[in-house]
Amino acid sequence: MSEEILINSTPNETRVAMVENGMLQEVLIERNRKSSIVGNIYIGRVEKILPGLQAAFVNIGQSRAAFMHVTDVCSQEKLIRLEGQQAATQSDVSLPPISKMIHEGQRIIVQVYKDAIGSKGARVTCKLSIPSRFLVLLPDEPNVQTLSIR
CATH class of the missing domain: 2.40.50.140 (Nucleic acid-binding proteins)
Structure with a gap:
């Protein structure tokens, strides 16, 4: 089982993807605006x-x-x-x-x-x-x- 974490960072946002066995499992996107407290x-x-x-x-x-x-x-x-x-x-x-x-x-x-x-x-x-x-x-x-x- 192979796992990879891919990160793409730009000045406006950061994207993180988790890939297992060539299949995308999860994607997280964080924008650099004001930080959100939703979920806290x-x-x-x-x-x-x-x-x-x-x-x-x-x-x-x-x-x-x-x-x-x-x-x-x-x-x-x-x-x-x-x-x-x-x-x-x-x-x-x-x-x-x-x-x-x-x-x-x-x-x-x-x-x-x-x-x-x-x-x-x-x-x-x-x-x-x-x-x-x-x-x-x-x-x-x-x-x-x-x-x-x-």
């Missing part, structure tokens, strides 16, 4: 809860607080388990107010899924996702999902 996981502190928006601002150590909507606090599957409901579909489960799920000053683990833009902070979620080459780890999900590589 932080222990944040809830700074402010906005009940009217059903959202919260979370301090993750960046210049601006990150924004988290109530749908990003926990999955509907987890709500079904917590409430013991037997809903026909996920849409039948109503989300409780965000102030009942988290509170100001609370420390929570969040993952960035959208970078900060302009005057707005990053978007974060409590639904962690840790991808690797053959697996995506979803720590809060009770079921195992299968993946197909094509």
Whole structure:
């Protein structure tokens, strides 16, 4: 089994390819713009809860607080388990107010899924996702999902 790592670096981007037995296995492209924090996981502190928006601002150590909507606090599957409901579909489960799920000053683990833009902070979620080459780890999900590589 032969493995090769090919690197192509230019002033604007760096490309890395992993080749096994002549077959391309993985490609990574990094552009030299502003570095992205998407995918980073932080222990944040809830700074402010906005009940009217059903959202919260979370301090993750960046210049601006990150924004988290109530749908990003926990999955509907987890709500079904917590409430013991037997809903026909996920849409039948109503989300409780965000102030009942988290509170100001609370420390929570969040993952960035959208970078900060302009005057707005990053978007974060409590639904962690840790991808690797053959697996995506979803720590809060009770079921195992299968993946197909094509």
